[in-house]
Amino acid sequence: MEFQELLPRRRMVRHYASEPVSRQALERIVATVRRAPSAGYSQGQRLLVVTDPEKRTELAKIMSASGWTTVDDREPWLESAAALVLVCTREDDYHERYQQEDKLAATGGEEVDWPVPFWFVDAGAALMMLLLAAIDEGLAAGLTGVEGAAAVQIRERFGVPADVAIVALVTIGVPAPDPGWSAITSRRTKPRRAPAESVRWESW
Numbered sequence: 001m002e003f004q005e006l007l008p009r010r011r012m013v014r015h016y017a018s019e020p021v022s023r024q025a026l027e028r029i030v031a032t033v034r035r036a037p038s039a040g041y042s043q044g045q046r047l048l049v050v051t052d053p054e055k056r057t058e059l060a061k062i063m064s065a066s067g068w069t070t071v072d073d074r075e076p077w078l079e080s081a082a083a084l085v086l087v088c089t090r091e092d093d094y095h096e097r098y099q100q101e102d103k104l105a106a107t108g109g110e111e112v113d114w115p116v117p118f119w120f121v122d123a124g125a126a127l128m129m130l131l132l133a134a135i136d137e138g139l140a141a142g143l144t145g146v147e148g149a150a151a152v153q154i155r156e157r158f159g160v161p162a163d164v165a166i167v168a169l170v171t172i173g174v175p176a177p178d179p180g181w182s183a184i185t186s187r188r189t190k191p192r193r194a195p196a197e198s199v200r201w202e203s204w
C-alpha cells in the first residue's frame with residue numbers, strides 16, 4: 001500500500017472481529033521493529049508478542065483490572081484482539097552502546113547527558129511501525145499505555161526481565177465497528193490540529 005493511501009487509514013481501532021490473523025502476517029508486522037530508527041543504532045526496542053488465547057485472556061484481564069481499557073457497555077477491546085504486543089525498551093542498551101569504541105570520541109567514556117530518554121523515543125518509533133504495518137496487512141491496530149500496577153503483574157506473569165521497561169501495548173486484529181470507544185477518544189470528537197498550529201517554519 002502506498003504511504004499516502006495508508007496514512008489516512010491510521011487510527012486506533014479498539015474492537016476486532018473474531019477472524020483469525022495469520023502467523024505470517026503477524027511475523028511481518030513485528031519484524032518491522034528492525035527497520036525502526038534507534039539512537040546510536042542502540043536497537044533497544046523489544047517486543048513481546050502474545051497470541052495464545054489463554055495468555056491473551058490473562059493479559060487482557062490484568063490490563064482491565066487497572067481500569068485503563070475497560071469501561072462497561074463499550075466494545076471489548078483487548079479481549080477481541082488476535083495479538084497483543086507489548087512494546088518494551090532496554091535502557092541499558094543505550095548506556096552500553098554509547099561506551100563502545102566508535103562513540104568514545106563523542107562521549108569521552110563519560111555517561112551521556114541524555115537530552116531526552118532516547119530509549120522511550122525509539123520505543124515510540126517502533127510502535128508506530130507496528131501501527132502502520134498492521135494497516136499494510138489489511139488489519140487494524142490500537143494502542144494503550146500500561147498502568148504501573150498492571151506492568152508489575154505483566155512482568156511477573158510473562159517473565160519480562162527487570163532491565164526491560166514496558167512502554168505500551170499494541171493490539172492487532174481484523175477491525176470491527178468500535179463506535180463507543182471512538183466517540184470518546186478519537187478524532188471524531190475533535191478535529192486534528194491544523195498543520196499551522198503544530199508546525200512552525202523557520203522560527204518559532
Ligand SMILES: Cc1cc2nc3c(=O)[nH]c(=O)nc-3n(C[C@H](O)[C@H](O)[C@H](O)COP(=O)(O)O)c2cc1C
Nearest residue numbers: 010011012013014068069143144145168185186187
Ligand atoms: C503513548 C500513548 C498512550 C495511549 N494510551 C491510550 C489508552 O490508554 N487508552 C486509549 O484508549 N487510547 C490510548 N492512546 C490512543 C490515543 O487516545 C489516540 O492515539 C488519540 O486519541 C488519537 O486518535 P487516533 O490515534 O485514532 O488518531 C494512546 C496513545 C499514545 C500515543
